[in-house]
Amino acid sequence: MTKRYPTAEVLAQANDTFLDSVSVDCVILAFHQGSLKVLLNKFKISDKWMLPGGFVHIDENVDDAANRILKFRVGIADLYLKQFHLFGNCDRTRKEESLKMLDSWGITPENGHWFLKRFVSMGYYALVEYSKASISIDESVEEVGWYDLDKLPELYADHGAIVEKAINTIRIQIGIVPIGYELLPEKFTMPELRLIYEAILGYELDRRNFQRKMLSVGLINRLDEKRKNGAHKAPYLYSFNREKYEEASLGGVHLMPWTH
Amino acid sequence: MTKRYPTAEVLAQANDTFLDSVSVDCVILAFHQGSLKVLLNKFKISDKWMLPGGFVHIDENVDDAANRILKFRVGIADLYLKQFHLFGNCDRTRKEESLKMLDSWGITPENGHWFLKRFVSMGYYALVEYSKASISIDESVEEVGWYDLDKLPELYADHGAIVEKAINTIRIQIGIVPIGYELLPEKFTMPELRLIYEAILGYELDRRNFQRKMLSVGLINRLDEKRKNGAHKAPYLYSFNREKYEEASLGGVHLMPWTH
Known part of the structure; x- marks a missing residue:
């Protein structure tokens, strides 16, 4: 084979x-x-x-x-x-x-x-x-x-x-394809997640709305840690709640509910 | 061909x-x-x-x-x-x-x-x-x-x-496949729509919840007309809002938001 x-x-x-x-x-x-x-x-x-x-x-x-x-x-x-x-x-x-x-x-x-x-x-x-x-x-x-x-x-x-x-x-199928979960490393920033959704959807999303609503789905945890990157204001890091994500992949959770 | x-x-x-x-x-x-x-x-x-x-x-x-x-x-x-x-x-x-x-x-x-x-x-x-x-x-x-x-x-x-x-x-893909819209005739009853969703999902749905939430999506209109069927209490007839449905098929509306 x-x-x-x-x-x-x-x-x-x-x-x-x-x-x-x-x-x-x-x-x-x-x-x-x-x-x-x-x-x-x-x-x-x-x-x-x-x-x-x-x-x-x-x-x-x-x-x-x-x-x-x-x-x-x-x-x-x-x-x-x-x-x-x-x-x-x-x-x-x-x-x-x-x-x-x-x-x-x-x-x-x-x-x-x-x-x-x-x-x-x-x-x-x-x-x-x-x-x-x-x-x-x-x-x-x-x-x-x-x-x-x-x-x-x-x-x-x-x-x-x-x-x-x-x-x-x-x-x-944006509500059922775990794009962020599969494409991002274990720790990521909110703008990184948003940029992935924007690239797929083909348009810009409101920063604050995106963050608020994405957190409301309950699949993402904010860590007590920031990305150190010198020039910019250090952004918080997030991680996926892997267990919940696996449940979500069986249906029952819409991964981006507010676009629908 | x-x-x-x-x-x-x-x-x-x-x-x-x-x-x-x-x-x-x-x-x-x-x-x-x-x-x-x-x-x-x-x-x-x-x-x-x-x-x-x-x-x-x-x-x-x-x-x-x-x-x-x-x-x-x-x-x-x-x-x-x-x-x-x-x-x-x-x-x-x-x-x-x-x-x-x-x-x-x-x-x-x-x-x-x-x-x-x-x-x-x-x-x-x-x-x-x-x-x-x-x-x-x-x-x-x-x-x-x-x-x-x-x-x-x-x-x-x-x-x-x-x-x-x-x-x-x-x-x-229940949120994006217009099963009711494609399978039902122009006028239908709420139980008919529910039975289709139940057959696909493989479990029973709560009658009242289904009706309330399905109507809240805004793709269905209640008609001023009832199904005449003798034995049972005559149920109301509904129809799909075809124009809105065609918009929905381009994305942006989840057809059954509460399962997700």
Whole structure:
């Protein structure tokens, strides 16, 4: 299940190594220095960035393929990872783009090569605590990096639309997706939590209202401790009430009740 | 896009007619006589009921395939239809079961017949107003019927788990899925609305609390009209405020705020 091939080798595989027609793409989100970031990778030979993704082994569950790709890219297993949408339109893969990619890997495809057929892609999003992620480079043939959600470079095929749909899904489900809980370290400031919600919602929230209402939900504790950061007035630190959060994840608590 | 084949003909098709490895299954829900119902169909030759579903044409978007199947089964286009989960485990299709099915259709499959390969299935749920659905029978080789959610017959393969996951998804998203709005006719009684919520949540709700809080959301109007039903005390009729509901569907209103 965990066997991996370098890309050129993958593309030279026979049809029966991978599940036909199905790929997996992951929108991996983290929060760092005040902004929401997306992990992207790029083949050095290509001019376009891609979402971490790949194919599904013939004896591998689709969810396990997503977990394998995620674990390989950020070095952590068992992360918060959710299916959010199957990208199943006919026009999402373009044969010319795929041919160009095969060519750049030195592969001359036979007629009916599996990589040139139509693919649908299962979109997953993952919420990662930035400091815990350890980004690995794929045999030095790829570049990998975190990009600001609002300053993404040009993306391959429909990957831009995949990112957009992921954010939109989290926005609609903001009352049940524990974005702050999964993205923040154990101790955090109230502005950090607010910036995450603002990045997902796409608009600014009132500072004082946010703080008051977020505390009223009862999932956050104010600590007797402040962030020491020289220049600014030291802000209080907060932590999540992990036990209550796990209860909340079973339903029954709306994580941001006042937007609804 | 709308071409359909009888089942035996579908199974005799070459690989290049359908997208490999991907099928679609639909959990079609309706509300009738106080209970939530699921639409099931069955091949006469088989002893197990199945969810309405099918394959994806090679030139058809996956969402369009789900819409085509739904339209064929209930006679309505443009229904409330949502992806909810990709069933992508290796063990979900069993070769023996598929062989038996081919055999019953009089098909002796060649080695590597596309139907015998591993399939993943995109699960969709649809919310249908019962009285508007017109169930069609497939060239008299199938049986079709509405079954009570809590009294389902034995289902084919993992279709029981697919129904369960659909209900569980709607339960978790109860604040954003307009179940009452989509399942009820224009005029309805408060107990009818409550029964729908109870069927999804799996527990009873307090009558008076439900009525008071549901009205407080502001999406429902009490009409100056009562349901005439002889035996019982005539209950008031209600209707949805359609304009407000459409606003709500864009976010910003929690449809059942007090469960969270």
